[in-house]
Amino acid sequence: MHLFYQPDVQTVPYLTDDESRHAVKTLRLGVGDTIAVTDGHGNRFSAVITKADARQCAFRITGQQSTPPRPFSIRLCVAPTKNLDRIEWFVEKAVEVGIERISFFFGQHSERRVLKLERLEKIAVAAMKQSLQSWLPQIDEAVSFDNLLKTIGEGERFIAHLPERSADTDEPPAHLLRAATSGGEYAVLIGPEGDFSERELQAATTAGFRMVTLGANRLRTETAALVACQILTILNT
Template sequence: MHLFYQPDIVSNEAIQRLTEEDSRHALKTLRLNVGDSIAVTDGRGNRYLAAIHSADARRCAFRITDTQTTPPRSFSIRICIAPTKNIDRIEWFIEKAVEIGIERISFFFGQHSERRLLKLERLEKIAVAAMKQSLQSYLPTLDEALPFGEFIKTVTEEQRFIAHLPTNEPPQHLLKRATLSGQYAVLIGPEGDFSEKEIQQAMAAGFRMVTLGPNRLRTETAGLMACHTLNVLNAE
């Protein structure tokens, strides 16, 4: 069944409408018509089983037939990542991280960041598309980018990690250091890595250093590796 996204569903109204973009996709691309079954999520854990009520390519109406609520996961993953110089790489990370499972993606500008501007509108569209493609009912939160010093004050998750591969003896792997069913935040540095000052700031803020393996990883690869590792740790 096709899954669509409508964040403004009014739960006590039987007839709702898809967004203009999803209306075009449903009727022009998928060639759905009146009476066809669809599923719609509000991105907050609710999924609505529905049937198309009127085939308007601008505001396709649907009638809700059933409502299902997916409870939040027993753990949450927040990847805190510096935007890459090539924006395609961070877009790839968002798409794959959402497909795997993630609750929040936060951006920061570090001392060695090459990109200093980030527009969330396109990134949010990529996250929505990945949520629908992977048939999930929760849309992750995407945070505006902040300078590292300001950003570090916003992290309150109980299990805080900074992914770093020092030249001396490496720290424990994230898989061994994280514990089950946690609220996780993992810091992933820019292409030029964290500065020494930023590492000290993170450690003072309660972050523990971890490694993601012996290889030097690109920023977006490291972010996805951290996301995947925490999902595997909590796999049932």
Template structure:
């Protein structure tokens, strides 16, 4: 079954999805498709007009997918090479993630982030992996502003972690620190790592230092590893 994304309550695919359905997949009138609105509603439908500019469909039935009993939010500093962050988004969405937040840290090399392309990558990964929920992507803010959006009664994230390994200190591994069925937020630093001030700010905000393993990881690898570990403990 081919899955398409249409966030609006209309009976036609977006222009991009219409072109993909008709020109690339060669779908025609009467062919079955599935559509999600990105909020858990999955429609089974059949094509009624195979137009590459506006492919229309008729809904047969609708299934409401329940949210997962846990949620993962990865807060990460964009890398200098944006291809690495794009790779992370694609793979994290395929594995399973609810929210990705970007921040500019003191040691960040990249100071500009265009969210439009990243949104398209996330949507494509959602469709490819046949999921009904579109993850939330937050535009980049300063590190201090990011901390204001994490945890507490407003944002509900009760398990807060920062991936950082201080010298000559023993830090628990994320997979051992996290408990199942939680609402997680994990901070992943830039290529130059967190500054000492940022570490102090995060600890004061309730974040627990954790390690992702014995090896030093690139930013995007660390972010994906954290995502995978949290999905694994909830399997």
């Protein structure tokens, strides 16, 4: 059954413009065909098309199924990359793997200083539908690093960073897989291409973030973010 997204499904009995075109023009669905519609908040509705209009495809709800939130939650806080394609790739894959919230921030070493969310939100919707999920992650506008820290309170807080070892006796930070506990509410900071500044590392530590690694290899920003998402998902599987 084809899955569509309509955030106001219980009060608006037709698909959005984009979804209507996809249903009628691309999938060639017609009156009487059955579809599934999610509101992105855990609810999925069975429906029957009553008007196959590419501008406004109407439907009638025939059933409802609710999916509870996961017993853990992942919030990744990422500095957007200079190449926007790479951050788009991350959003798509993170949604497919499963994530509750994506927050963007501009750090001291960030090369990109402008980020528009409209396309990223469309990518997230498409990834949610492709992976047959009923929860659409929250995507936050990009803010400064300092302002981001103010929005993160409870839960397990981590900052992914692999510092240079100054002596043979220096112990590297713990791996995220060993530092996190299952069933948690996680927030993970992933730095820009130029990494976090020393001031930002200190500010995060002061705010209660624990430094962790994602392995011995140096990872690109979008790769590190996806790896963190997958690690926490595996921990809770």
